[in-house]
Structure formats: structure tokens, C-alpha cells
Amino acid sequence: MPSPIRRATFAGLAALAAGALLLTGCSSSAAPAGDSQSAESGAASGAFPVTIHNAYGDATIDAQPERVAALGYADVALASALGAHVVAAPESFTSVAGAGDEKNLPYIDPLPEDTTWLNPMSINVEQVAAAKPDVILATAGFTLDEALYAQLSDIAPVVAYETALYGSTSEESALRIGDALGKTEDAERLITEADAAVAAIKQDLPGLEGGTFLYGQARDGVVVMLVDEANVTAKFMQQLGLVALPAVADLGGQGSVPGAIDVSFEQAPLFNDAGVMFMTFQSDALQEKFERDPIVSKQPIMSERYVPVGLEAATALQDPNIASVPWLLEQLRPGLELIPAK
Amino acid sequence: MTVALREARRTSASRLLGAQALAAIVLLALCLASLLIGSRTVSPAALVEALAGRGGDDLNTLLWEVRLPRTIAALLVGAALAWAGTLMHGMTRNPLADPGLLGVSSGAAFAVTIAMTWFGVRSATGIAGSAVAGAAIVTAAVLALGLRGAASGTKLVLAGVAFSMTVSGVQSAVTLLNPRALDAMRAWSAGSLASPNTSVLWETLPLIAFGGILAFALARPIDALALGDDTARGLGSHPFFARAGTGVAAACLVGAATAIAGPIGFIGLMVPHFIRPFTGPSTGRMILFGTPVGAALLLTADILARTVLWPGELPVGVIAAALGAPVILIVLRRRA
Numbered sequence: 032m033p034s035p036i037r038r039a040t041f042a043g044l045a046a047l048a049a050g051a052l053l054l055t056g057c058s059s060s061a062a063p064a065g066d067s068q069s070a071e072s073g074a075a076s077g078a079f080p081v082t083i084h085n086a087y088g089d090a091t092i093d094a095q096p097e098r099v100a101a102l103g104y105a106d107v108a109l110a111s112a113l114g115a116h117v118v119a120a121p122e123s124f125t126s127v128a129g130a131g132d133e134k135n136l137p138y139i140d141p142l143p144e145d146t147t148w149l150n151p152m153s154i155n156v157e158q159v160a161a162a163k164p165d166v167i168l169a170t171a172g173f174t175l176d177e178a179l180y181a182q183l184s185d186i187a188p189v190v191a192y193e194t195a196l197y198g199s200t201s202e203e204s205a206l207r208i209g210d211a212l213g214k215t216e217d218a219e220r221l222i223t224e225a226d227a228a229v230a231a232i233k234q235d236l237p238g239l240e241g242g243t244f245l246y247g248q249a250r251d252g253v254v255v256m257l258v259d260e261a262n263v264t265a266k267f268m269q270q271l272g273l274v275a276l277p278a279v280a281d282l283g284g285q286g287s288v289p290g291a292i293d294v295s296f297e298q299a300p301l302f303n304d305a306g307v308m309f310m311t312f313q314s315d316a317l318q319e320k321f322e323r324d325p326i327v328s329k330q331p332i333m334s335e336r337y338v339p340v341g342l343e344a345a346t347a348l349q350d351p352n353i354a355s356v357p358w359l360l361e362q363l364r365p366g367l368e369l370i371p372a373k
Numbered sequence: 374m375t376v377a378l379r380e381a382r383r384t385s386a387s388r389l390l391g392a393q394a395l396a397a398i399v400l401l402a403l404c405l406a407s408l409l410i411g412s413r414t415v416s417p418a419a420l421v422e423a424l425a426g427r428g429g430d431d432l433n434t435l436l437w438e439v440r441l442p443r444t445i446a447a448l449l450v451g452a453a454l455a456w457a458g459t460l461m462h463g464m465t466r467n468p469l470a471d472p473g474l475l476g477v478s479s480g481a482a483f484a485v486t487i488a489m490t491w492f493g494v495r496s497a498t499g500i501a502g503s504a505v506a507g508a509a510i511v512t513a514a515v516l517a518l519g520l521r522g523a524a525s526g527t528k529l530v531l532a533g534v535a536f537s538m539t540v541s542g543v544q545s546a547v548t549l550l551n552p553r554a555l556d557a558m559r560a561w562s563a564g565s566l567a568s569p570n571t572s573v574l575w576e577t578l579p580l581i582a583f584g585g586i587l588a589f590a591l592a593r594p595i596d597a598l599a600l601g602d603d604t605a606r607g608l609g610s611h612p613f614f615a616r617a618g619t620g621v622a623a624a625c626l627v628g629a630a631t632a633i634a635g636p637i638g639f640i641g642l643m644v645p646h647f648i649r650p651f652t653g654p655s656t657g658r659m660i661l662f663g664t665p666v667g668a669a670l671l672l673t674a675d676i677l678a679r680t681v682l683w684p685g686e687l688p689v690g691v692i693a694a695a696l697g698a699p700v701i702l703i704v705l706r707r708r709a
Contacts, residue, residue, distance in 0.1 A: 252567025253685045282684045293685025295412030296568060297439065300431060316489075324568050325438035329430070 103171025262290025455667020458641020473638020475533030480511030505628030564690030592657035639697020
């Protein structure tokens with residue numbers, strides 16, 4: 032039971048700490064960005080301390096982080112691509128779902144042996160603490176909330192999303208992590224590389240510009256079609272020049288996720304006009320159910336331009352990060368090649 | 374007095390006959406609607422064309438490979454759940470004795486999940502068998518717990534609730550230990566009639582028929598039980614066999630229904646309450662009249678499930694629960 036005096040001291044300390052935070056926050060924004068950077072070696076391009084404005088509060092990183100914990104897939108992909116030392120990372124969805132043993136994502140260089148693997152579906156704070164990170168990246172932490180943010184902030188400064196989950200473009204997220212790790216220039220380079228990869232595939236495959244796509248997750252009797260740019264997957268497809276097949280996109284109705292339309296298997300004849308139909312599944316049983324459905328299985332597109340997407344590519348597409356783009360395009364390429372040129 | 378009684382029985386019989394006829398007409402109309410209504414609407418003219426063999430491939434597939442099996446599945450599952458609910462109701466004299474509430478359906482679904490993930494069961498026989506086994510285990514356990522000593526309704530429902538909790542606890546443990554089970558579980562957690570597995574449908578047909586015959590055979594012994602075990606014995610029925618028989622019939626019916634559609638609650642709960650005003654407390658009449666009512670109820674729920682979220686669909690279990698939950702509240706209110 033805290034005595035009134037102890038409570039007062041505690042409050043005083045907290046006020047002091049808050050004041051200190053405020054001060055460092057001010058100084059970072061006031062400091063000229065170029066000065067400290069020029070003194071550093073070429074790799075580090077950021078200026079520390081850096082203050083990151085998160086949806087749940089501000090976090091200040093005092094010096095260039097040396098031990099990085101990543102909670103989201105985009106976080107670990109970018110941290111790794113920027114050459115940071117990752118000490119904790121979310122295990123792949125393949126591993127979470129029990130479909131395979133590989134914990135690392137296919138588009139990330141192998142992480143060190145002693146990496147702490149986190150379950151992204153439910154972050155174990157003690158595990159994060161034990162990895163002793165000096166920064167925690169959670170711009171794509173999909174289980175992050177205010178309470179978890181507060182707990183994590185006691186371990187190390189947290190870099191979360193600025194407004195909402197998936198509320199920023201992948202470029203913004205990349206720059207955000209670049210700033211936090213003091214590698215803004217490297218982040219910009221990654222963006223340029225991703226843009227180049229997109230430009231290259233668009234040049235290789237002229238069918239992409241103005242072509243139509245369907246991208247859905249088949250569940251029991253219903254396909255959740257991602258059609259609107261409110262959905263980042265649909266937005267990614269749009270960046271390739273593709274548009275969601277109007278026959279499906281214009282059906283309207285409620286979707287299970289933002290930017291999606293739930294479509295009954297009965298409507299499968301509408302799918303035939305799509306340039307390509309990518310489909311993901313929560314399980315093999317549901318894939319079998321979709322492919323064996325009496326109506327779906329009889330549609331010409333199923334033998335011509337239907338492409339099942341693997342678990343990791345589907346996860347990457349859920350929040351396509353800059354570092355994953357070249358790999359993702361490689362994965363989608365066989366499907367994209369099917370799109371007839373206009 | 375005897376005249377008055379006979380008179381009363383005759384009026385109730387004619388009332389039942391009228392209700393029976395009405396139920397049959399409604400059911401026929403629903404079957405027709407079930408063929409025509411869905412994410413895609415089929416016009417009656419197109420149905421006639423298809424019946425005349427001029428339908429075209431697409432229409433034929435939709436009608437005969439999707440809507441027809443789905444309609445048959447709804448009829449079978451609805452009737453099976455109504456029988457199981459009426460039997461459990463009659464035997465326990467408890468208005469809340471529903472295969473869903475007592476955990477029998479979830480036990481059956483859980484058994485299927487285990488069979489699929491751990492033993493790689495894929496065949497229709499395997500699915501039906503594991504569903505019945507799961508239903509049987511839960512039914513036996515709930516009956517054993519709930520009927521030990523003085524048979525009390527409260528005890529039975531508590532035993533059922535406890536069992537549902539245990540099943541869901543074990544279920545979470547299994548999904549945590551084996552994430553692969555999570556996927557299978559997801560498909561088996563909400564009852565759905567969208568694209569039912571037709572081979573499972575055929576495999577479970579004998580089970581449902583057996584359960585139905587047993588249900589009719591048990592009607593008298595169950596009514597005798599209501600007078601107390603001693604009187605029932607005096608009337609020549611064996612209380613133990615009546616209870617055990619109810620357990621067997623319920624396990625077969627709920628197991629078969631779950632194998633076809635996954636766990637669907639509340640149908641078995643609603644039907645007895647709907648039909649009692651027409652049938653009176655006679656179990657035999659309730660089972661007879663409960664057949665078209667249960668089938669019609671689930672078919673209605675499924676038609677709603679196909680249309681409320683157009684162009685998508687909802688699992689029928691969700692609609693059944695949405696229709697059934699208010700019924701529990703009304704039952705509780707009436708009893709209070």
C-alpha cells in the first residue's frame with residue numbers, strides 16, 4: 032500500500048520524467064538534421080535523438096538503435112533490409128498456422144540463430160523484454176493497442192503507426208522506420224528499388240495497364256473479394272495498372288474487411304472475365320472446397336487464369352512493404368503473365 | 374365427462390390435422406423458394422425450362438448440384454434436430470434441453486475436427502462416424518451427470534453447460550498446441566449449408582432414418598416416464614431403456630446433422646416450443662408434427678442466410694442462433 036508521501040514522490044518523478052521527454056522531443060525537432068549526420072559514417076544518415084509521433088503517444092530514440100525488436104512483418108522486413116541487428120522478429124504465418132517450420136519470411140535474409148521468435152497473433156511482452164531491444168518496431172503490429180503500447184514503451188521506445196494500422200502508404204512506413212533506425216537514405220533507396228521493380232514488370236507485361244484482376248480469400252461458400260483501394264492489397268494491384276473486375280466490384284454490399292465485397296460461390300460465372308484471378312485460402316480444406324464447388328469448378332477461368340496464392344505471398348500482400356515488393360512481384364509474375372494484352 | 378374428454382381430443386386432433394396440412398403446404402412453398410432464391414435469383418420460368426431439360430449447363434448446375442442438395446440437407450438436418458430436441462425435451466422434462474445448449478452438437482463437431490487433424494480422416498464415413506461418436510460421448514456424459522440420483526432439470530442443464538465449457542476449453546487447448554487444428558476448427562465452428570458434402574449426405578441418411586424410427590418408437594416410453602419411474606414401470610416401460618434409447622437416438626441424429634452441416638443450435642430448442650400449442654404434451658404427436666416444422670425452420674434460416682448479406686452469404690448457424698436466442702428469453706420469461 033503506497034503511503035501518501037511515496038505517492039507524491041512518485042508523481043513528482045513522473046512529472047520530471049515527462050518534462051525530460053518533452054525537452055528531448057523539442058530539441059530533436061529543433062536540431063538541424065544535417066549536422067550530426069555528416070559526422071557519422073556513411074551508413075547512418077539519421078540524426079539522434081529522434082522523436083516519433085505514434086497513434087498512442089510520442090517516443091524518443093536517443094541514439095542509433097543497436098538491438099531491434101520487430102512485431103510486424105513489414106517491420107522485420109524493413110529492419111533487415113536496412114541492415115539493422117534484429118533480436119526479436121514475428122514468426123512467419125506458415126509457422127504460426129502450423130503449415131511449415133520456416134519461421135523466417137522468404138524475402139528476408141536469414142536472421143541470427145539466437146533471434147527471439149514472437150507470435151504476431153499474441154505478442155508476449157516478457158519475450159520482447161528478454162531480447163533486450165533498444166527500439167521496438169510495430170508499424171505493422173496488428174495486435175498492437177494502447178495497453179500493449181504502454182507495456183512495450185517501458186522496455187524501449189516503440190515505433191508504431193502514426194494514425195491507424197495499415198493507415199499509411201508503404202513508402203511512409205519505410206521512411207518512418209528509416210528515420211527510427213537512422214537509415215533514412217537507405218530507406219529511400221529501397222523505395223527507389225521497389226518503384227523500379229514495379230516499372231520493370233509493367234514494361235515487361237503490357238497487359239497490366241488497364242487489365243482486370245480479382246483477388247479474394249475463399250471461405251465456406253463465400254469469396255471475400257478485395258476490390259477497393261481502401262484495401263492495401265487492392266491498392267497494390269492498382270499500382271501495377273490493374274483494376275478490380277467491374278462486374279464484381281460493382282456488386283456492392285458489405286465486405287468482411289474494408290475495401291472488400293463478400294461474394295457467394297453461386298456468383299462464380301461473374302469471375303470469368305477477369306484478366307487473372309488470384310485466390311488465397313485459410314486452409315487446404317477450404318481450397319479443396321472452393322475448387323470442387325459445382326459452380327466454381329465449371330467456370331472457364333478456373334482452368335485458364337486462376338492462380339492460388341501461397342500463405343506467405345498472401346500475408347505479404349495483406350500489407351505489401353517496400354522490402355517485399357521485388358519478391359512479391361516474382362511470386363505473382365506467373366499469374367500476371369496470364370493477363371491478356373488489350 | 375368421458376364425452377367431453379373425447380370431444381376435446383377430437384377438436385385437438387382436427388386442430389393438429391389442420392396445422393399439419395398447413396405445415397406441409399408451407400414446407401412445399403419453402404422448398405420451391407429454396408430452389409429459386411439465393412445469391413443468384415432463378416425465375417420460376419427458368420425453373421420450368423430447366424425441368425423441361427432446356428435449362429443450359431449453368432442453370433442446371435445451380436439448380437441440381439447446388440440448390441437441390443442444399444435444400445435436401447436443410448430438410449434432413451432440420452428434421453433430425455427437431456427430433457433430437459423433442460426427445461431430449463420429453464425425456465428430461467426440461468424446456469431448455471437442446472442438443473446445442475447441452476453441448477452435443479459442439480461435441481460432435483469437435484470430434485470431427487480431432488479426427489480430421491490428428492487421424493487424417495477425410496472420408497464421408499469417417500466424418501459421419503466421428504461426429505456420431507462425439508455426440509454419443511457428450512450425450513452419455515450429460516445424461517449420466519444430469520440424471521444421477523433424483524432426475525432434476527436444473528442439474529441436467531448445468532451438466533450440459535459444464536460439458537460445453539469443457540469441450541470449448543479442450544478445443545482451445547488443442548488449437549494452441551496444434552495450429553493446424555485451428556483451420557479445421559474454423560470450418561467446423563459455425564454450421565453452414567453452403568455446398569454440403571453430398572457423399573456425407575448419403576452416408577448419414579441411414580443414421581437419420583434409424584434415429585427417426587427410434588424417436589417414434591420411444592414416444593410412448595418417454596410419455597410414461599413423465600408419470601414417474603414407478604408408474605412407468607407399472608405401464609410396462611423400462612425407464613433405463615427409455616433413457617438409453619433417447620441417448621442413442623439423439624447421438625445418431627445430432628451426429629448425422631453435425632456431419633452434414635456443422636454445429637447448428639436452437640432448432641431443437643425452438644421446435645418443441647412452437648408446436649406444443651398444437652400437439653399438446655404427447656411426444657409422438659410432437660415428433661410427427663415437429664418433422665415439417667423443424668425442416669421448415671432450418672430451410673427458412675438458410676434462405677435468410679443466403680440473402681441477408683447479398684451478394685455474400687452468412688453461415689446458417691448464425692441465423693439459427695439469431696432466431697433462437699429470443700426464444701430462450703421468452704421461455705425464461707414465461708417460466709419466471
